[in-house]
Amino acid sequence: MASDSTRSREFTFTRNHFVKVRDELYDYAGIVLADHKQDMAYNRLVRRLRELKLSNFDDYFSFLDNNPVEFSQFINALTTNLTAFFREKHHFDFIANTIIPEIEQNGCYRVRAWSAGCSLGEEPYSLAMTLLESGLDPSCWDIRLLATDIDSKVLSSAKSGIYSDDRIKNLPSNQVKRWFLKGKGLHKGFVRVKPELQDLLKFNYLNLMQDWPIEGPLDFIFCRNVMIYFDQSTQARLLDRMHALLKPNGYLFVGHSEALARHASNFELVGKTIYRKVG
Structure with missing residues (x-):
């Protein structure tokens, strides 16, 4: 049964979708995306689906595979930027x-x-x-x-x-x-x-x-x-x-x-x- 968070999502985001995101990120950038980051991955990438006017994540992954320039947007969405002047x-x-x-x-x-x-x-x-x-x-x-x-x-x-x-x-x-x-x-x-x-x-x-x-x-x-x-x-x-x-x-x-x-x-x-x- 789908969880409450899954049912309330604008787009379906399955475990297989998350595995695809995780593997692409690791293969390209060496970054390990832990299982508990599934909601984060959805929230970061759903903005790209809206901007590209795509209907689902399968379409997004097809677009990603066929448009190398999109990969920079994919990486940008999933990397975290926390910084400050003279931190530590x-x-x-x-x-x-x-x-x-x-x-x-x-x-x-x-x-x-x-x-x-x-x-x-x-x-x-x-x-x-x-x-x-x-x-x-x-x-x-x-x-x-x-x-x-x-x-x-x-x-x-x-x-x-x-x-x-x-x-x-x-x-x-x-x-x-x-x-x-x-x-x-x-x-x-x-x-x-x-x-x-x-x-x-x-x-x-x-x-x-x-x-x-x-x-x-x-x-x-x-x-x-x-x-x-x-x-x-x-x-x-x-x-x-x-x-x-x-x-x-x-x-x-x-x-x-x-x-x-x-x-x-x-x-x-x-x-x-x-x-x-x-x-």
Whole structure:
């Protein structure tokens, strides 16, 4: 018998439909969609059926199979984007207090870093702010920050650097004044990050399951709250690839709910969800 939620749905969404969604997402992006996410999958994808004026999910899957461009919309609908400026602030403090002094001590004036799964851009812009607030002068330092995501829609938003006022409400006023331009007229209620931050960043689409056109070695990688969506074998492969990209003693930052204990041979814990490359 159909559940109450199934009977009340605008479109029929069976277990087989969910399995199709789950398998497509895993095959393309390596993301594991748990069984309890069936309602979420329906709610996210039903918007596409309405926009495409399709009658049922079978028609949608046929459309998906025959229109590769729709796959980006499919991925965009099913990926989650939760972010904030200076989220898990101790990570940024570690960069300012430990990584930058180490680079300077080695007589190097070069920084290479990657924000993997950058979402709407708050993370890489926070990285750029951290470097400049630490006294790094782009006219003297060679700074390159790469920011990537599998969601093309959020990447476009991140690249624009435009945010509503509520996204910066928890930042100190002096930081807001230094790094953001306030909108006026039709743009009132919004801010834009200043060009000197955008100049340090390059935003690119990247599926972590495919090739990484990234030049190493990197000083550090932010891959926070990304690996929780992958199974253990996929996590292990990703960590091996990140290990290879990092310079000797380079750093990997992960999310607060992620742990690399089973990969201790490649990384050592040096701070709260902060790991250093070994070997």
